[in-house]
Amino acid sequence: MLKNFITIAWRNIRKHKAYAAINILGLSLGVACSILIFVLVHYHLSFDTFHANKDRIYRIVTEFHDEVADYSQGTPTPLGKAFRKDYDYAEKTARVINYGDALVTFQNAGVTKKFLEQPGISYAEPDYFDIFNFPLVEGDKATVLHAPGEALITEKLAKKYFGDANTAMGKTIRINNGADFHITGILRDIPVNTDRREEIYLSYDNLKDRSAKLAGDSSWGSVYSQAMCFTRLRPTVTAAQVNRGLAVVGKKYQKGRDAQTTIFRLQPLADIHFNPTFDGTADKKYLWALSFIGLFILITACVNFINLATAQALNRSTEVGIRKVLGGLRSQLFWQFIAETALIALFAVVIGYALAGAILPALNDLFKTTIDLTFLTDPAAIGFCVALLLVVIFLSGSYPGLVLSRFQPVQALKSRLLQHQVGGFSLRRILVVTQFAISQMLIIGVIVVAGQLHYVQTTDLGFNKEAIVLLPVPVNDAVKINTLRTRIRETAGVDKLSFCANPPATESNSSTNIHFDNRKEDEHWEVSKKPADIDYLSTFGLHLVAGRNFFPADSNREYLVNETMVRRLNLSSPSEAVGKQMSIQGKPGPIVGVVRDFNNFSLHSDILPICIFPSARDYATCAVKLDPAHIHTDLIAMEKIWNETFPDYLYSYTFLDDKIAKFYESDISLLRMIEGFAAIAVFIGCLGLYGLTSFMAVRKTKEIGVRKVLGAGIPGILWLFGREFTRLVIIAFVIAAPAAWWVMHNYLQDFKYRIPIGPGIFLLSIAATATIVVFTVSYQSIRTALANPVRALRSE
Structure with a gap:
């Protein structure tokens, strides 16, 4: 019996090659995404689980x-x-x-x-x-x-x-x-x-x-x-x-x-x-989001299968009628169609696994991981593959199998089955709406994440980050530092130079308590320290809003503070802070200037109270502002100078804008991943739309012929197809928009400085979806509309 099921299933797949190809391709992409997401989630969940006790x-x-x-x-x-x-x-x-x-x-x-x-x-x-x-x-x-x-x-x-x-x-x-x-x-x-x-x-x-x-x-x-x-x-x-x-x-x-x-x-x-x-390197809410994306894409692929299987049901009604007349049981017919689904699903899992293996290196590059597909040795991975195959088989095959196996033999043999008897348009509408809703949610996610990343990359951080090179200062030697300063300043393309502990925005912010003026105790918050020389402001383009820069010194005798610190001190204006005494690490001194606020970390975080002061013993970085037209030659010249100054150490450098970009590596990875999965979900949906449009064209052949004979134009014929899908796109948008807003709203809460989720995002999403639908259905629709009506009327 099993051999018979598989033999017939193979014949049907060969007979309906286009139908099988669309299903296998769609399911393969869904399976590949599921496997990739599984290995990524499983990789993170396995962290430090190998330790005893x-x-x-x-x-x-x-x-x-x-x-x-x-x-x-x-x-x-x-x-x-x-x-x-x-x-x-x-x-x-x-x-x-x-x-x-x-x-x-x-x-x-x-x-x-x-x-x-x-x-x-x-x-x-x-x-x-x-x-x-x-x-x-x-x-x-x-x-x-x-x-x-x-x-x-x-x-x-x-x-x-x-x-x-x-x-x-x-x-x-x-x-x-x-x-x-x-x-x-x-x-x-x-x-x-x-x-x-x-x-x-x-x-x-x-x-x-x-x-x-x-x-x-x-x-x-x-x-x-x-x-x-x-x-x-x-x-x-x-x-x-x-x-x-x-x-x-x-x-x-x-x-x-x-x-x-x-x-x-x-x-x-x-x-x-x-x-x-x-300081955890992963967030479980993103792993949950990934898991749901994988599930949605798999559902989208299975929806395709169900849609096309029920659409094909009328074409197989005669086969079902003959089988029932010859004594075929409903259960046998059901398992026959499950066998066909299993064969397609097996092909899809094998191809999906191969696709996942091909894509995995790119995923590793994206997330800086070293994951591999160890499905032959990992019991969890083997179990996932088997479970995935079973889910695809029964999720995709159960409903079409039940629909086809319940046909009445007399009606099937006379080809008098109605649409509602084979899973009518109401069911397929629900399934297509599901696909569109998932695709639109992913499209909205791409638009929001891309918009936020564009915002963080282009917004004014309060300082200049362009063409600034950061050189390490490996030893705190005053003679060597002065030599490095003098020689680099003599380089033709060097605009400005400053020695400091860190640039304005950095991953490592050192904080300490402060004592302000004549208050009885230290403030109940800490200030972020920025040890730097007198050229720090000019090199990074920081602006004074009150007072002056500190005088050249090797230790902290005068202080600059930012506007946030002025507010935290409950002072009415920046000028009120100038001249007041404060003490850091037991060293008192006056506040001589107030610097306009700048982001001292990523836009995920608030601006902290900041204090800038000279402290030569803390200088670990040499920041050099270069002329963009001479960067290449300047880098070569600085390498030579640095190696001659610190011959016992290894030379390295970092551009400040690259350092800042690392703040958003995880967000960029998230965007690339959502873009990829959204493209796959849309492509799977397009496969289904193309198959359904082809089916609609066949079922409406005579109707279209009659309409053309009675004077209907090509736009009217095209609207027969467009009207159906327009309604479905709008319904899907109504479902997807609030869900996507909630998810993206929560994502943006991780940023202290963020874009609003305005109506333009949703309009762009529905416009993108509509464009995709038009391009997908247009070829088959136009071909049908241009067909000779005489042939259409003779089709039966």
């Missing part, structure tokens, strides 16, 4: 609840030691401090080699590798990182540096041209599905060489976001118990207002990847 692993995080709430994934560095000493909640607790962009230098075969490692380095306590499952392939886990001067590197770095993991053992590497470290262990390469990406780990005892303040036991008043503390709790201990204990720790060791406003609590390991409040 993962449900008992937590990160201690910090919350600041003062006048303004703030959050950090870091903690004061003494917290881990105090937590171990005061409580026995945990089996293991370890501190780790990460620093990016580390210069690694070593000797290999008598040659000095240098590598700039962007993931950076980590100073880690030994218990870190008991908490996390990062196994060693060389070395003794019980002893590594216990003594000062020890280092662990991954297999990948061992091969990169020395050619082999065994060869790397015992070798010496120098970090940032400072301390030397002996490699006492080789880590297995870090899995792709973890947020712990560092590949060089150094003994925590050496932290004092990098920062005596962070290494000390008294720095309770400051939090570095990359100074983190992880713990694995005992099986009988709950997070609520530990949080109560952490509240006591805060009150015990912190002083003043910090003890009242700072809260330490546990963050589960499973939450770290998905919590943007604590």
Whole structure:
């Protein structure tokens, strides 16, 4: 019986090649999208799930609840030691401090080699590798990182540096041209599905060489976001118990207002990847959105199948009538059509899998991931493929099978079946409206996201970002900095130059408390520090709204503040702030000027209170404003100057506009993804529309012939087709518009500065949909309208 079903199904597919091709192509695209979305969602959900006892692993995080709430994934560095000493909640607790962009230098075969490692380095306590499952392939886990001067590197770095993991053992590497470290262990390469990406780990005892303040036991008043503390709790201990204990720790060791406003609590390991409040790299709401998009596209493809299958039903009525007269049961007919669907679905899944494999590299490039299709080894992936095949078969085949199997044999043999008996136009209208609604929702999403990205890329940020190159300052040496300043200024195309800690907009904003004028206590909010020299304003095009620039100095004696800070100080105007005293980090000085507000981070965030002041010890960047006509030659000249000034380091540079563009990488990826899925959804819908238009043309052949004989013109004939689809487009828009508005409204809430969702967006969406419909149905409609009416009247 099964063989018979498959044989007949294959004959029908070969007989109706165009019908089968449209269905297979549509389903293949739907399946490909579903597979790609599955692997992306599954990849993110798998983050840090490979650690033993993962449900008992937590990160201690910090919350600041003062006048303004703030959050950090870091903690004061003494917290881990105090937590171990005061409580026995945990089996293991370890501190780790990460620093990016580390210069690694070593000797290999008598040659000095240098590598700039962007993931950076980590100073880690030994218990870190008991908490996390990062196994060693060389070395003794019980002893590594216990003594000062020890280092662990991954297999990948061992091969990169020395050619082999065994060869790397015992070798010496120098970090940032400072301390030397002996490699006492080789880590297995870090899995792709973890947020712990560092590949060089150094003994925590050496932290004092990098920062005596962070290494000390008294720095309770400051939090570095990359100074983190992880713990694995005992099986009988709950997070609520530990949080109560952490509240006591805060009150015990912190002083003043910090003890009242700072809260330490546990963050589960499973939450770290998905919590943007604590610098998570993914957001579950976007994964849910992706899943729904995949489901919608799959539904769109299945709707095509149902539409075309029911439209073809009349053409197969005689076949059904003969089968029933010869004793065929309704269940047998149903399973016959399910077999046809299964064969088409099987082809679609195979082709869809191949398409997903072809598209996956582009998806990896888009999201900076390294996902692969491991369907032969991953049980979850295998289960998804099987489930997808079954869903497609029964979602696409059940209704057409039921419709075709219930035909009455006498009416079927006499070809007297009516449209409502084969799933009439009312059903197909519902299905087409569903397709149009999904397509219009995706089109509206593309328009809104593209509009918001255009806004963030073109809006005035309050400073100049064009043709500004950022050079690193690897060592804080006054002589070298002055040499670099003098020589670069002599370069022909250099317009302006400034030494600073960071440009106006940056991912790393250092904040601190301030004391203003004669007020009794510090302000209940923090100010973002911008150490910079006197040329900072002119280089970045910042504008003073009151007062003057500070005088040249090497340390903070005078201060510039922004308009937001003036408002937060409850002053009536910028000029009122000029001349007032304020103190930062214990150094008092007057406010000498007020700078017009500028965005110090992405447009996702509010403008913070900002203070600009000279502090030569904090200058880590040389910002150079170039003449756009001489950029190429200037870059070559600056590289030569920089290498001669800092010969022991590796040269690199970044354009400020590229740095700012990275703020919106996830939004750009989202736009590209929605564009792709919207195009696929529209294309699948077009396939269905083309098939239905062809079917309508066949069913209306005689009607069109009669109308033309009676004097109907071509526009009137075309309106027979246009009227039907115009109604459906409008109904779909009425359904899609409010749903799309709600989704996009929530998306825009992530931006503090955003575009409005105005009527123009919806008009553009419906115009785009109408244009797509016209182009899809026009060929077949015009061909039918131009046909000879004599042939149309002889068609029966």
